[in-house]
Amino acid sequence: MTPPAAPGPAFAVVVPSVGRPSLQRLLDTLAAQSGPAPAEVVVADDRRDAGAAPLVLT
Incomplete structure (x- = not known):
């Protein structure tokens, strides 16, 4: 047996983002990849409002 x-x-994976409209597409692509998954995905969004939080927390 092997x-x-x-x-x-x-x-x-670290993603710098400031109001980037393609962030959802990037996160979907990471989730659908067939290779090894990252241990974590960090999104750094430097906006004062909620920014990327609704996309990342779902």
């Missing part, structure tokens, strides 16, 4: 493959290195 032992299971060792997992690849953990990685994070």
Whole structure:
């Protein structure tokens, strides 16, 4: 019997965004990828209003 493959290195995706309309498409693409998933996705949105929070928290 072959032992299971060792997992690849953990990685994070950091997305700088200030009112970027394509943020939802980027998050959907990350969720649909077929390769290893990132350990975390960090969205840095420097707006004073809620900004990206509704997209990221869903």
